[in-house]
Amino acid sequence: MITKNIQLAADKLKDGEILAIPTETVYGLAANAYSEDAVKKIFDLKNRPNNNPLIVHIKSYDFLQNVALDIPDAAIKLAREFWPGPLTLVLKKQAHIPDLVTAAKETVAVRMPNHPMSIALLEKLDFPIAAPSANPFGSISPTSAEHVYHYFKDNLDLILDGGHCEKGIESTIIGFQNNEAILYRHGSISVEEIERVIGKIKIMTKNETAPEAPGMLSKHYAPSTKIFLSDDIHELIKKHSGKKIGLLSFDKQIIGVDILHQEILSSTSSLEQAAYNLYSALHRLDSYNLEVILAERLPNVGLGKTINDRLERATK
Secondary structure (H helix, E strand, O other): OOOOHHHHHHHHHHHOOOOOOOOOOOEEEEEEEHHHHHHHHHHHHHOOOOOOOEEEEEOOOOHHHHHHEEEOHHHHHHHHHHHHOOOEEEEOOOOOOOOOHHHHOEEEEEEEEOOOHHHHHHHHOOEEOOOEOOOOOOOOOOOOOHHHHHHHHOOOOOOOOOOOOOOOOOEEEEEEEOOEEEEEEEEOOOOHHHHOOOOOOOOOOOOOOOOOOOOOOOOOOOOOOOOEEEHHHHHHHOOOOOOEEEEOOOOOOOOOOOEEEEEEEEOOHHHHHHHHHHHHHHHHHHOOOOOOOOOOEEOOHHHHHHHHHHHHOOOO
């Protein structure tokens, strides 16, 4: 069922069930973060490996003390600057956070979402929500209730419909080791914005065996259709001549005899608009029974780094 009934969603979560919720980044599969039984239902539905931790969503800055401890000053600065919003902090966890949520690590990934429905839902609960993206593990993230329904219509009772996600791409994840801030995942807040608040940060966005945070595996965010990424989109089109091509470009229409469908991420060359449109465009291209999707690399600045990161992982 796709619904806007927040009370119904709250009741489901209190009963130990899982459901899909909107956030400003992407839709998430939500469960009571304090209940290992409820959280296990997320892992089972997504077919997500247990070594990949989840993000815990809280309703207020003050609630952070309920899930984390020994919070660094830099984390406090970032939370004050960007919460509610698309920033996840990896912090030392409180003992009552289940190991399944944190992949048995001593840290927990936590953020305060900035979507009116998710905030209203959290206000009705006395527990935080664990909520990874509402898609099968490794697939394109969902930015609408319809995307979630396409994935889980036979296995998920409730999808809370909050419209298209405002940001359209996942949260930025920052952790802390030896008093140093580390970027674990590029996201909706650019590296430049983070460094404006706390200074230079270290970049460490891949870990195949024991990821410190979600989104660190090399292959992720991928359509079913084979996807290729290049700085030279015209050369890439020539290379795949004779195939049924879907094209994902940044800001310009590209003409080619083999191009059956094209998605332009932003006709105004806006990186924010490109991020908003990215996953919806990939979902559409993946539905067209194409042989290949050819993607143009974006300018590698600001949110362009985040979009390129997602496209690179989709091609693995």
